Amino acid sequence: MSLGTNFFNARKKQGLSQEDVAEKLGVSRQTISKWELDETLPDINQSKRLAALYKISLDDLIEFDPDLNDIKEVIAKTSEEKQQEIDWTSVWSEKYPVLATYQKVVRIDDYVPKITDMLLR
Numbered sequence: 001m002s003l004g005t006n007f008f009n010a011r012k013k014q015g016l017s018q019e020d021v022a023e024k025l026g027v028s029r030q031t032i033s034k035w036e037l038d039e040t041l042p043d044i045n046q047s048k049r050l051a052a053l054y055k056i057s058l059d060d061l062i063e064f065d066p067d068l069n070d071i072k073e074v075i076a077k078t079s080e081e082k083q084q085e086i087d088w089t090s091v092w093s094e095k096y097p098v099l100a101t102y103q104k105v106v107r108i109d110d111y112v113p114k115i116t117d118m119l120l121r
Helices: 003-013 018-025 029-036 044-053 058-062 068-077 080-085 088-095 098-106 108-120
Strands: none
Touching: 003 029, 003 058, 018 029, 018 044, 044 058
């Protein structure tokens, strides 16, 4: 489910029109429509106000299940050079903090000579 679909469903659940939401947030009805159609996204402050207006948490409002094909398309569009620049350790460590300390705890560096030796045999 997309973010826009989440916005649409939350608005409908509260029985609000796009005009109602636009008026309360001080934006145009077209802006609300663009958010719901995934053409643009609200900024964080607008998102917080939307969540309050829809009487749900911000986490619930922005939670979505991206389609695997969408993810593959984004990755394909990202140049290989750009992907090389990404520090994946930092990326995953933020999502899974246990990984940030894993290398220190397990001392992966201690295994490098053994693994290298095994691979070179």
